[in-house]
Amino acid sequence: MTRVAVFMALVCLPFAFATAASAEAPRDHFDVVVIDAGHGGEDDGARGISGLIEKSLVLDVSHRLAERLRGLGLEVVLTREDDRFVPLEARTSVANDARGDLFISIHANSSRSAKPRGIETYFVSLEASDDLSHEVAERENEALGATGPASLRLDPLAAILGDMAVNEHVRESNHFARLAHEALAVVDPAPSRGIKQAPFVVLMGVRMPATLLEIGFLSNREDERALRSAGQRDAIAEAVARAVLAFGEDYDKRRGVAVSRSVHDGDSGGKSK
Numbered sequence: 539m540t541r542v543a544v545f546m547a548l549v550c551l552p553f554a555f556a557t558a559a560s561a562e563a564p565r566d567h568f569d570v571v572v573i574d575a576g577h578g579g580e581d582d583g584a585r586g587i588s589g590l591i592e593k594s595l596v597l598d599v600s601h602r603l604a605e606r607l608r609g610l611g612l613e614v615v616l617t618r619e620d621d622r623f624v625p626l627e628a629r630t631s632v633a634n635d636a637r638g639d640l641f642i643s644i645h646a647n648s649s650r651s652a653k654p655r656g657i658e659t660y661f662v663s664l665e666a667s668d669d670l671s672h673e674v675a676e677r678e679n680e681a682l683g684a685t686g687p688a689s690l691r692l693d694p695l696a697a698i699l700g701d702m703a704v705n706e707h708v709r710e711s712n713h714f715a716r717l718a719h720e721a722l723a724v725v726d727p728a729p730s731r732g733i734k735q736a737p738f739v740v741l742m743g744v745r746m747p748a749t750l751l752e753i754g755f756l757s758n759r760e761d762e763r764a765l766r767s768a769g770q771r772d773a774i775a776e777a778v779a780r781a782v783l784a785f786g787e788d789y790d791k792r793r794g795v796a797v798s799r800s801v802h803d804g805d806s807g808g809k810s811k
């Protein structure tokens with residue numbers, strides 16, 4: 539009898555946990571945004587021609603964006619809160635454990651030439667959309683200690699798995715990239731650099747729509763000057779927050795989650811859906 543009881547307990551326990559877990563998690567509407575400030579700690583990222591450091595800039599912009607999103611009633615998870623190195627796996631597992639609905643990685647660009655300027659919005663693909671995008675991904679992947687796309691190409695299974703991970707959320711990622719690009723075009727005086735695709739490893743590991751923003755070129759004098767100002771940082775945060783809000787509404791609609799935030803926050807009397 540005891541053995542049967544133990545057996546039953548072992549068989550039923552996972553179901554009990556599963557039931558408890560699903561009872562805890564109602565039909566999930568868009569409410570968790572993960573912000574990934576690039577670099578940190580011993581990894582400075584790019585360095586501007588007059589000394590602005592990417593890791594500090596993107597952390598500050600991430601905090602400004604987080605504050606706005608929290609003000610809109612969204613839950614925000616940051617992959618790093620301060621100046622520390624966070625390895626690739628930790629960034630993706632923080633995002634996945636939080637069951638994020640959207641992942642936004644924030645970086646600043648750099649080029650060998652001082653000419654290129656402007657904001658770039660990326661979503662992930664195994665092939666880069668052009669040579670410059672390929673270089674950007676190589677640089678950002680290298681900072682995370684990841685060999686990335688080269689190893690994917692050598693290993694067919696890894697390539698297939700990578701492809702699946704990339705395709706699962708590719709439509710939604712593309713949609714958010716478009717919204718972010720449109721919103722950011724207003725704050726960026728430089729001609730549009732378009733929406734691009736590249737094999738960023740940090741975007742490949744997250745199980746949610748994901749975008750990487752390069753918020754300007756630190757190798758360009760005008761961009762660097764603008765990015766030093768609180769005004770430009772706020773404007774970028776504001777634009778991205780607007781895009782997040784628009785995306786969240788579309789995302790819920792497409793998934794058939796009918797409860798909007800305003801309804802959700804309103805009276806709790808008997809609305810089942």
Ligand SMILES: [Zn+2]
Pocket residue numbers: 576577583584592644645646678
């Ligand atoms: Zn970077």
